[in-house]
Amino acid sequence: MTGPMGTEHIRNFSIVAHIDHGKSTLADRLLERTGAVSDRDKKDQMLDDMDLERERGITIKSSAVTMTYHRHGRDYMLNLIDTPGHVDFHYEVSRSLAACEGALLVVDAAQGIEAQTVANAYLAVDTHNEIIPVVNKIDLPAAAPDRVAEEIEHVFGIEREACIFLSAKTGQGVEALLDAVVDRLPPPADRLDEPTAALIFDSWADPYRGVVCMVRAFAGELVVGRKIRLMSSGRTYTVTELGRLAPMPTPIERLGCGEVGYVIANIRRLADVTVGETITDDARPAARPLPGYKRPVQMVFSDFYPGQNTDYPRLRAAFEKLTLNDASFSFSPHNSAALGFGFRCGFLGLLHMEIIQERLERESDVEVVQTAPTVSYEVLTSDGQVTRIDSPSALPDRSRLAEIREPIVRLEVLTTTETIGGVMKLAEQRRCRLLRTDTLGPTRVLLEYKAPLAEIVYDFYDQLKGISHGYATMDYDFVAFEPGDLVKIDILVNKEPVDALSMIVHRSVAEVRGRQMLMRLRDAIPRHQFEVPLQAAIGGKIIARETIKAFRKDVTAKLYGGDVTRKMKVLKRQREGKKRMKAIGRVQIPQEAFMSVLNRGDKS
Amino acid sequence: MTPQPAVAMYVHVPFCRGKCRYCAFVSEPVTPARAETVVAALIHEACQRAQPDTVETLYIGGGCPTVLPETDLLRFVTVLAESHPHVTEFTVEAHPAQVSGPLLRRLREAGVNRLSIGAQSFVPGELQRLGRAHTTADVAHSVYAACRAGFGNLSLDLIAAVPGSTLGDFEHSLRCAIDLAPRHVSVYALSYEAGTELTRQRDAGLIEPVDEETDRAMTFAAIEILAAAGFEQYEISNFARPGFECRHNLTYWANRPWLGIGPSAASWDGVRRTTNVADVEEYLRRIAADQEPWNEVVSPDPIEIACETAVLNLRRRGGIDLAEYQRATGFDAMELFAEAIAEHVQAGFLACRDGRVVLTTAAVPVADRILCDFAAL
Numbered sequence: 001m002t003g004p005m006g007t008e009h010i011r012n013f014s015i016v017a018h019i020d021h022g023k024s025t026l027a028d029r030l031l032e033r034t035g036a037v038s039d040r041d042k043k044d045q046m047l048d049d050m051d052l053e054r055e056r057g058i059t060i061k062s063s064a065v066t067m068t069y070h071r072h073g074r075d076y077m078l079n080l081i082d083t084p085g086h087v088d089f090h091y092e093v094s095r096s097l098a099a100c101e102g103a104l105l106v107v108d109a110a111q112g113i114e115a116q117t118v119a120n121a122y123l124a125v126d127t128h129n130e131i132i133p134v135v136n137k138i139d140l141p142a143a144a145p146d147r148v149a150e151e152i153e154h155v156f157g158i159e160r161e162a163c164i165f166l167s168a169k170t171g172q173g174v175e176a177l178l179d180a181v182v183d184r185l186p187p188p189a190d191r192l193d194e195p196t197a198a199l200i201f202d203s204w205a206d207p208y209r210g211v212v213c214m215v216r217a218f219a220g221e222l223v224v225g226r227k228i229r230l231m232s233s234g235r236t237y238t239v240t241e242l243g244r245l246a247p248m249p250t251p252i253e254r255l256g257c258g259e260v261g262y263v264i265a266n267i268r269r270l271a272d273v274t275v276g277e278t279i280t281d282d283a284r285p286a287a288r289p290l291p292g293y294k295r296p297v298q299m300v301f302s303d304f305y306p307g308q309n310t311d312y313p314r315l316r317a318a319f320e321k322l323t324l325n326d327a328s329f330s331f332s333p334h335n336s337a338a339l340g341f342g343f344r345c346g347f348l349g350l351l352h353m354e355i356i357q358e359r360l361e362r363e364s365d366v367e368v369v370q371t372a373p374t375v376s377y378e379v380l381t382s383d384g385q386v387t388r389i390d391s392p393s394a395l396p397d398r399s400r401l402a403e404i405r406e407p408i409v410r411l412e413v414l415t416t417t418e419t420i421g422g423v424m425k426l427a428e429q430r431r432c433r434l435l436r437t438d439t440l441g442p443t444r445v446l447l448e449y450k451a452p453l454a455e456i457v458y459d460f461y462d463q464l465k466g467i468s469h470g471y472a473t474m475d476y477d478f479v480a481f482e483p484g485d486l487v488k489i490d491i492l493v494n495k496e497p498v499d500a501l502s503m504i505v506h507r508s509v510a511e512v513r514g515r516q517m518l519m520r521l522r523d524a525i526p527r528h529q530f531e532v533p534l535q536a537a538i539g540g541k542i543i544a545r546e547t548i549k550a551f552r553k554d555v556t557a558k559l560y561g562g563d564v565t566r567k568m569k570v571l572k573r574q575r576e577g578k579k580r581m582k583a584i585g586r587v588q589i590p591q592e593a594f595m596s597v598l599n600r601g602d603k604s
Numbered sequence: 605m606t607p608q609p610a611v612a613m614y615v616h617v618p619f620c621r622g623k624c625r626y627c628a629f630v631s632e633p634v635t636p637a638r639a640e641t642v643v644a645a646l647i648h649e650a651c652q653r654a655q656p657d658t659v660e661t662l663y664i665g666g667g668c669p670t671v672l673p674e675t676d677l678l679r680f681v682t683v684l685a686e687s688h689p690h691v692t693e694f695t696v697e698a699h700p701a702q703v704s705g706p707l708l709r710r711l712r713e714a715g716v717n718r719l720s721i722g723a724q725s726f727v728p729g730e731l732q733r734l735g736r737a738h739t740t741a742d743v744a745h746s747v748y749a750a751c752r753a754g755f756g757n758l759s760l761d762l763i764a765a766v767p768g769s770t771l772g773d774f775e776h777s778l779r780c781a782i783d784l785a786p787r788h789v790s791v792y793a794l795s796y797e798a799g800t801e802l803t804r805q806r807d808a809g810l811i812e813p814v815d816e817e818t819d820r821a822m823t824f825a826a827i828e829i830l831a832a833a834g835f836e837q838y839e840i841s842n843f844a845r846p847g848f849e850c851r852h853n854l855t856y857w858a859n860r861p862w863l864g865i866g867p868s869a870a871s872w873d874g875v876r877r878t879t880n881v882a883d884v885e886e887y888l889r890r891i892a893a894d895q896e897p898w899n900e901v902v903s904p905d906p907i908e909i910a911c912e913t914a915v916l917n918l919r920r921r922g923g924i925d926l927a928e929y930q931r932a933t934g935f936d937a938m939e940l941f942a943e944a945i946a947e948h949v950q951a952g953f954l955a956c957r958d959g960r961v962v963l964t965t966a967a968v969p970v971a972d973r974i975l976c977d978f979a980a981l
Contacts, residue, residue: 557792571979
């Protein structure tokens with residue numbers, strides 16, 4: 001597919017949608033209609049290539065597919081750039097959107113707009129994308145396309161007449177959408193003559209090829225054999241291969257201005273490439289990088305300890321493997337007095353953490369103990385210095401502490417009018433400040449809050465789902481670090497502080513949180529031969545206490561010759577059970593105790 | 605390692621008049637013809653495997669040996685006694701409702717010198733709940749009859765923590781037992797074994813097990829009340845007046861070699877632990893065909909033997925005798941179990957004194973929590 005010169009025939013676009021609103025199905029349908037994928041080699045949900053993504057219905061790595069569509073007597077090159085659906089990957093989403101001129105805003109005809117739709121749509125608008133609203137699933141019995149079109153007009157100010165109504169499942173309306181992509185989305189600016197500037201919007205490690213970068217050329221072109229430079233790191237490489245994903249990799253000699261494709265250039269480590277980087281020509285570099293580059297910011301942290309100490313090297317190897325195709329995840333050795341050697345891991349958000357956990361379980365068989373997730377804080381010490389800490393135990397001594405600042409997010413919650421009371425109550429409990437409410441038709445309301453991130457990582461989503469009978473959706477976006485009346489709660493098991501269980505919370509909820517933690521520990525820590533006091537303390541002051549009663553009776557009545565084999569087995573099992581636990585002083589704490597703290601609320 | 609000769613022989617008689625509700629031992633109702641066949645098989649196995657030069661104790665249990673027709677039982681006892689000249693302790697388990705003065709005299713004459721009487725409880729309602737087919741009066745009568753028959757070494761079994769039982773009930777049983785002046789008392793806290801009637805009733809919610817605190821209090825009550833009456837606790841469930849400890853059972857806790865005869869009986873020769881088939885029919889078939897009666901063979905490695913020995917030794921209040929342990933296993937227990945010993949000594953559950961590692965009294969009700977740390981390295 002070597003198109004004519006210029007960029008007039010190119011359309012770069014993405015699909016933004018709430019998780020279940022049919023993005024992947026629509027993408028498949030577009031590939032099918034443009035002949036990029038024949039029925040025979042069609043896999044369901046072509047764009048999601050990891051098992052995990054398929055299972056969770058979430059795309060965690062972006063990708064792009066090039067299609068050809070014939071209209072007005074000529075071939076158009078349509079580049080569909082996939083975006084991760086969740087805000088944890090906000091930055092990646094923003095880079096994917098930055099690579100496009102247009103976005104298809106897909107909304108489910110039965111469910112209407114969701115919080116995630118709103119967040120992603122705003123992002124698309126912020127990145128100067130032309131929006132084509134798409135009302136999907138019009139074949140559903142519960143579909144109310146007109147109502148949804150009205151919502152779109154109300155929320156985004158896009159006239160309802162602009163909506164394309166379709167069913168990705170049946171294919172109805174897909175032609176009209178492709179026509180609209182060609183007719184309504186602008187082509188990329190033609191800046192072929194300028195120095196090369198290409199945006200990396202995705203990258204992954206291929207075991208045989210090294211790092212593969214997905215790029216969008218904004219100016220100039222990329223040519224095989226030329227030397228390129230990554231503008232923020234300054235590193236240089238020689239392009240060994242260029243290509244398009246159509247969707248199978250199709251090598252090309254040049255990647256022209258406005259086009260989208262992959263670059264392979266002997267880059268060994270994924271960490272050497274960051275999404276948002278600008279590639280330029282080493283011999284004739286661009287004057288400045290493309291705007292919007294940020295290093296991914298890790299906001300959620302958690303410690304992982306091997307279930308058995310001997311598994312430490314294996315856990316390290318497993319983490320190293322994970323970073324090969326996820327550079328936004330980080331880990332560093334961490335030594336806890338209570339738990340021994342482990343790793344402190346940083347994630348973009350809660351969902352990102354869950355994905356890493358699952359991949360760890362799936363891809364390695366190392367048993368891990370994981371601590372409660374915390375957010376990152378800014379700490380102002382009495383000498384005027386500001387530092388970032390990612391663990392309550394890193395908090396400086398109280399005498400040196402002037403101020404703790406916590407991350408604040410803008411939170412959007414979309415719920416029904418019947419459940420708004422419960423949602424607002426929950427939000428209030430979680431120190432969220434209402435910024436705005438927006439009624440979307442007679443039954444649905446959009447609530448916008450300013451919220452502490454720490455309160456959201458704290459089982460907020462599960463509670464929200466419960467209160468709204470599964471209806472409410474939410475999304476959030478980091479705003480700033482702000483000072484708060486925050487205190488550190490220490491948890492003492494049998495009078496010994498367990499650093500892995502300490503937490504930073506707002507003073508107003510300290511007692512409640514401390515008590516909740518102790519109750520969960522009480523249920524999770526098995527009884528011992530002695531009473532185990534559990535305490536929550538701020539500084540030296542105990543704010544809550546619980547007791548695990550002692551084992552009172554556990555002895556085999558009869559042990560004679562004939563019982564030896566069986567009894568030894570029972571005792572060995574009992575011992576194994578004890579060994580699986582981590583010892584805090586004389587107290588054995590099983591992994592479940594940590595998990596119960598981690599999972600704070602009810603498991604969904 | 606070479607097998608060692610047994611110093612004790614146990615014989616399992618797989619008969620009962622009826623099944624007690626808590627019992628998981630192998631037994632079946634008896635008929636005269638069946639009894640004769642089984643006794644013949646037991647004699648056959650006992651003679652085949654006999655180690656007359658080394659066996660010092662004999663123990664006939666079950667089941668319920670006294671349910672056998674008198675002639676069969678006496679024939680059997682006589683054969684065993686005659687073929688084991690060095691035996692100093694010969695115990696037969698006796699059911700309180702199944703012993704008469706003449707039978708007891710003949711047993712005594714045949715060489716039996718110790719009786720273990722299954723008293724279980726002196727609270728009539730408890731006997732009923734346990735499904736025991738005897739009365740508290742039967743127990744007293746059997747004890748008097750045994751004394752008249754010349755048995756100076758009597759043991760009574762008691763069961764603690766019977767559903768519905770109170771601490772007062774249990775103390776009553778203890779005092780009644782003491783009043784009968786036995787030389788030895790075994791106190792077993794009721795355990796709910798898989799497949800028993802009592803377990804079924806518990807799972808169906810028909811009976812409420814005794815709560816843990818009461819169960820624990822009963823353990824301490826037994827230790828205190830029996831001690832006051834001159835009975836020393838020498839093993840978790842066993843109490844004796846000085847010199848009347850059950851030598852046969854001490855063999856198990858010393859992990860010395862023993863022979864087990866009869867269906868489901870286990871044997872240990874210092875190298876292998878064999879367990880005979882539990883099914884009586886299959887047992888008879890194998891004996892008749894001159895085949896090995898066991899269907900399970902375990903050969904623990906030296907470390908496993910060391911662990912087993914430690915666990916069994918610790919059941920004794922005399923605990924692990926470090927010198928004896930070293931001789932028997934080749935290991936230094938203090939070194940082998942350094943971590944567990946340190947932890948439990950610190951917690952007050954183990955004590956090291958006079959070359960021994962022993963459970964403290966506080967550890968008795970929760971002994972499994974401590975012993976499990978000796979069950980493997």
